[in-house]
Amino acid sequence: MDGLQAGTLYNNISLKPFNTFGIEANAAHFWQATTPNEVIEALKLAKENHWEILILGGGSNVLLCTDWEGLVLQIALKGISVVPTEKLNEVLITAAAGERWHNFVLHSLELGLYGMENLSLIPGCVGAAPMQNIGAYGAEIKDTFHSLVALDRNSLQYRTFTKEECGFGYRESVFKSSLKGQYIILSVTFKLSAEGEVNIGYGDIQKILEANDVTNPGPIEVSRAVITIRESKLPNPEVIGNAGSFFKNPEIPESQYLELAKVYPTMPHYPTHPGQVKIPAGWLIEQCGWKGKKMGDLQNYGVHEKQALVLVNYGGATGQELWDLAITIQADVFQKFGIHIQPEVNLIKA
Ligand code: FAD
Ligand code: EPU
Numbered sequence: 001m002d003g004l005q006a007g008t009l010y011n012n013i014s015l016k017p018f019n020t021f022g023i024e025a026n027a028a029h030f031w032q033a034t035t036p037n038e039v040i041e042a043l044k045l046a047k048e049n050h051w052e053i054l055i056l057g058g059g060s061n062v063l064l065c066t067d068w069e070g071l072v073l074q075i076a077l078k079g080i081s082v083v084p085t086e087k088l089n090e091v092l093i094t095a096a097a098g099e100r101w102h103n104f105v106l107h108s109l110e111l112g113l114y115g116m117e118n119l120s121l122i123p124g125c126v127g128a129a130p131m132q133n134i135g136a137y138g139a140e141i142k143d144t145f146h147s148l149v150a151l152d153r154n155s156l157q158y159r160t161f162t163k164e165e166c167g168f169g170y171r172e173s174v175f176k177s178s179l180k181g182q183y184i185i186l187s188v189t190f191k192l193s194a195e196g197e198v199n200i201g202y203g204d205i206q207k208i209l210e211a212n213d214v215t216n217p218g219p220i221e222v223s224r225a226v227i228t229i230r231e232s233k234l235p236n237p238e239v240i241g242n243a244g245s246f247f248k249n250p251e252i253p254e255s256q257y258l259e260l261a262k263v264y265p266t267m268p269h270y271p272t273h274p275g276q277v278k279i280p281a282g283w284l285i286e287q288c289g290w291k292g293k294k295m296g297d298l299q300n301y302g303v304h305e306k307q308a309l310v311l312v313n314y315g316g317a318t319g320q321e322l323w324d325l326a327i328t329i330q331a332d333v334f335q336k337f338g339i340h341i342q343p344e345v346n347l348i349k350a
Helices: 036-049 101-110 205-211 219-233 254-263 281-287 319-337
Strands: 010-014 026-033 053-056 062-064 068-075 080-084 090-096 145-152 158-162 183-193 241-245 251-253 276-278 301-303 310-313 346-348
Touching: 026 036, 036 053, 036 068, 036 145, 036 183, 062 319, 068 183, 090 101, 101 219, 205 219, 251 254, 254 276, 281 319, 301 319, 310 319
Parallel strands: 026 068, 053 068, 062 346
Antiparallel strands: 010 026, 080 090, 090 183, 145 158, 145 183, 241 310, 251 276, 301 310
């Protein structure tokens, strides 16, 4: 880990390499844990010293608005294991929280398993995936999720959560709401099968498969198509700092949509629950004129030119500048459409 050693306390560390926005912020204390015991050690240390704890995985869904005066605890537990179930061709596959999500997806594909392919190339680590029930291209982890093991930050007891107990919703779970800040996720288990059907109904997947003359796609071909689409639309955080979609796509009552559609007949919309429709926030933001805008004296941050839902740091922007931009965009969208868009990214303030 950038020359740092796990299970060791560091002081005064730059968090720039640990967040995909590439924001320069300082951690007063930093600890990387590669075992559950190292997690517990860090929790005890923080308690003794009255340090607030910030948990980080890959830092791909956070906006650091200030320096962190307490302890940053990076969860870096590794390992993937597979056990068969009593059902033929079905397995339970468990990944430790610090495994890179995309590596885990690739591992499942190498084993010939169905279920992860649509979630290819999502940045970050396995442990953060249940936090917001990560999703893409018509799949969410809740579709294949089996259970997870988490550590209670106060009692230091381990607890297993079933799918029902996680309260998954669109970019939601109990870990972001009722149980926020209480648990550290240590491992996640999925139920996958070597038999199944691929889900190619979303967006351009079918188009890419056809263009590549793939007639009978399996999970690997679907994964490749998803990767192609993602690479064409989303900025690579290694090149341009970003945290993916900055806002969630809002759900509004169908009646509100029908009123808006009289003024904006081309407004894209997707039915979700009865009487509710989802509107792409990227469309709303683009309509407000924000797509591709660059901000600041140095024009060093703004809204991505290909995807208006993605805020970007071209280099040197502060978290506060990006947050101020997000607030301005939010207000513009509300003023034009009467729709409140909510951040998906986790705002980190002291
Ligand atoms: P971090 O950013 O490190 O943490 C996110 C939150 O989870 C923080 O609040 C943190 O405190 C908490 N946390 C992290 N690990 C743990 C743990 N082990 N236990 C308890 N709490 C923890 N997301 C999608 O859903 N779909 C997408 O298609 C998608 N595309 C993206 C594309 C790009 C280019 C980028 C940069 C991001 C994208 N994201 C997407 C967002 C992001 O990749 C996911 O939210 C990912 O799961 C975050 O993982 P992480 O390890 O980086 O989490
Ligand atoms: N659109 C625009 N202008 C834009 C961007 C989008 O008009 O600048 C409209 C288009 O109509 C387009 C529609 O929005 O058809 C949907 O766009 P896209 O397929 O790019 O998906 P999205 O709704 O912007 C969501 C997720 C992504 C996920 C993709 C694919 C949210 C908040 N975002 O984006 O997740 O990868 O679908 O499933 O739900 C993330 O969460 O960080 C993330 C990247």
